[in-house]
Amino acid sequence: MSSPRSPLLCPVYAQVPNACTNGMVDLGTTLLESLQTVEEAHPDVQGPIYGSQWRTVKVYVRLHGSSAPILCPLKHHKDMGSPQVEWHGPYGKIYSGRSKRIKDDKSLVFSNAYPDLSGFYTCTVQYYYNGQRDISANTFEVFVFTDPEVSFNMAVTYQIDTCSNIDMYLVVDKMQEVLNIMLQMLRCQVVHPKMNCKLDKVSGVSSASMHIIFQLDAFGRSWGDACKQTHIRDCTDASNSRVEKARTLIQNFFHKQEQMLRRMDPKPIIHYIAGSLTMERLYNCKPGYGIHNKKHHTCSNCCVVCHPGSYSATHETKCQGCEDSVTYGEVTCRQFGKDL
Known part of the structure; x- marks a missing residue:
């Protein structure tokens, strides 16, 4: 028996040509397999970075640099209207500004990246089809990095x-x-x-x-x-x-x-x-950055901003643990009102 088909499950995904036929997709095809393998986008990628419904996609943006377009896979069908797309980040709903821009194709692009841009970003896509509402969400974790x-x-x-x-x-x-x-x-x-x-x-x-x-x-x-x-x-x-x-x-x-x-x-x-x-x-990293070979496979030789729960106060290559560090790129460990 063939896999179930639905026009609502046909994302436009650049890496899977001919995955959709007449607005339909076979859930047992290479489209599903391809999406399941998405985990980390290479830091030097030039093309668009697509989200995954199965896992968070890691995105690396060079310090003071710009990112490739970050996209939620969109669904196309003749009976569907235009989707409503919203982006939310660490500080709430995102509107185009100096460092973050939402393009006409609803992709998110970072420019002049700084450590505070690091964090979780969610793209929510909403459709109406035959009187029903369809909502999907893709999550990205953005890390600012620099060279050692x-x-x-x-x-x-x-x-x-x-x-x-x-x-x-x-x-x-x-x-x-x-x-x-x-x-x-x-x-x-x-x-x-x-x-x-x-x-x-x-x-x-x-x-x-x-x-x-x-x-x-x-x-x-x-x-x-x-x-x-x-x-x-x-x-x-x-x-x-x-x-x-x-x-x-x-x-x-x-x-x-x-x-x-x-x-x-x-x-x-x-x-x-x-x-x-x-x-x-x-090799040394700036304060607030460290090299994490196991955590960041595609950016294993990068100095990546320290994750919440860690910090780096010196030019070492490792971020040290600190339970009270709650933001990315911490350079001090504040515990009980004191700096360590």
Whole structure:
């Protein structure tokens, strides 16, 4: 026996061509299967994002960016009138404004997105057919996101005669000073240098090696001015570009030391060990954002606004739990009238 058919169950769904015939739909066809698989819209999707009657659809909108059109599947039949479509969000019924716009096709579009736009949105569609009212609703959860900010952990090793040589502390200070002067134009900086010295014995000959670790980040002096020069409010791309250029400059700096040392005989008492520079790329999120690989499958490498019940006060990649956080993008945890 064939599946029941009804003109009220024939949504216009772009991903399922020829699903409707003469205003009818077979509920056992690929239309049902396709709608059941809808869960998350890819953050870079350009085409329309359709709702699902079976589950909430997650929508990702870039910070200060615009979304693709968000649509409820509409039903078409010759005996139906035009549907009445209403959108409701976290703050009630939605009317077109600066950041939210309802287009002629009843789709919802976000622009200049900010964290407070995150939340649940419901599209309610109402029809009248043969004196009967038909109502359907689709729910979307909107998340504002941004790209991670990149920094680097770096390490180098210098050879020294003995760990009691106090000049090794001057080497660390001078290295940081020289690198920061070199990186000044990029508004990047070398921070948190740490050093430890280890005594080595090879074939009865004593020597020592000093291991220096430091961090390269994009938030040096006047970094905010560099952000303003990009003429955008979210300057993550600009800061990541600057830190990548700074990484290359540091690589070249130590490569030149290698070249100079090849021509020196004897070598200085304290000198860079060729090839010892190592780098580890780090990812950070703005306060109020975190990376949630399990919760946001299609935006697994995005910094997504922290969900209610969590917050992030630092540039870490995880949102921390907080029962009293009730809005998206919280940067503090308020408990019993106090900020944690």
